[in-house]
Amino acid sequence: MIFAADTEVSLASAAALVASDDPDTLLTVDDLVRFVERWQFTGRFDRSEQELAEVRALRPVLRRLWQAEEVAAVELTNQLLAEYRATPQLVRHDHWDWHLHATTPDAPLAARMVVEAAMAFTDVIRSGELDRLRTCAAEDCDNPVLDLSKNRSRRYCDAGCGNRANVAAYRARRSAGQTAS
Template sequence: MAPRLREQPDRSQRGFGPDLLEALAACVELINTGRPGAADGIRTVADVQSFGRRYAFHGRAAGAGDIARLRAHRDGLAAVVAACDRADEDAAIAMLNALLRKTGAVPQIVAHDGRGPHIHVSRPATPLADRMAAHFAMALAEMVVMGESGRLRSCASPSCQAVFVDLSRNRSRRFCDSRTCGNRLHVAAYRARRSAAGQGSARSA
C-alpha cells in the first residue's frame, strides 16, 4: 500500500496524483529527520518501524540493520534533492539510478486491502529501509521525468536547511514554512537595513 499522509496534500496542484504527493511528503519528512543541528529522528529500530507504519509500509519488519541502512538512504535522497535544487538534473538522475539499484527496486503491480491495482516498487521481503528508500526514489524520479524537479527545494532560511516540495502554481515558494522561516528572515533583513541606515546617519552627522 502506498504511504498515507497525516495531512491532506494540496489538491489545487493539478497533474500530481495523490500517491505521488503522499510519497513526496513521506520522503521530505524522512530527509528532514536528519537536518543538521537537529536531533536525528532515526536512532532506533522503533524509529524505523514507526516511520514505516505511519506511512503504511507492509511486509518485513524493521531490524537492527535498518537503522544505518535508512540513514544512508536518507543521505542519498537528500543529495538528490540538493542536486534538483541547484538544477543539476544529470547528477540527480545518476544518483537516483544508483539508489534504485542499491535498494533492489523491482516494480510490480499489486492489489490488496480492497484497493485496485497499483505499483509496489519492492518485494515485501526486502528490508524495510530499502523498501521505503526505493519508493521515495521512484517518487523523485517521477518528478524528474515530469520536468518538475525544480520543485524539490531547500529552505531559503540559512538557519533551517529543511527540504520541501514547492507545489505553488508559479514555483515561487522559498521557505519550508513562510510563517516561521520566512518571517524570521524578513525580520532579520529589516533589522539589518535599519542598522545600516542608522550607521549611515551617524557618519553623515
C-alpha cells in the first residue's frame, strides 16, 4: 500500500467520477445511487436532480486537479479545501477503522466528494507522488489512471483501453509476421 486505504479509495472514486464523463454514465439519479453505493460514500444523500447536477459539475474540476502540475495542484487543492471549509477529523464507521473526514456527514454529497478528493491529493502531493496520477496512454482516451503498482507501470484506465492496445499490438505483430513470410 502506497497511501492510507481511505486515500486510495478517495483517489479511485475521483478517477471514476472523472471517467464517468465520456461516455456519460451519470445521467440519472439512479446512476448516482449506484456510484455512491459502489464507492461507499456515507452521510447525507438526497437522491435529487440537483444533487446529481452538483456531482456532475465536479468532473471538470477533478479532471483539472488530476492533470495539474505540482504548483497548480497545490493551488487548486488549497482552493477547494478553503471553499468547502474542510475541517479534518478522525472518524471510524462501518468497516473502516480510523480515517480522515473533512466535512460533516450532513454536508452535501458533492461537497463531501470534492473534499475527500482534495484531502487525498494533499497526501499525494506531500508524498511527492503526483506522477502516479496519469492520463490513459490510449490515443483515443483521456480517462484518469491511478497507478498504485510497485513498479509504476500502469498506463491504461479501467475502461478496457489496455486490452484494446494489447490486441492491436498482437494483431500488428501477427500481420507483420505474415507479411514477412
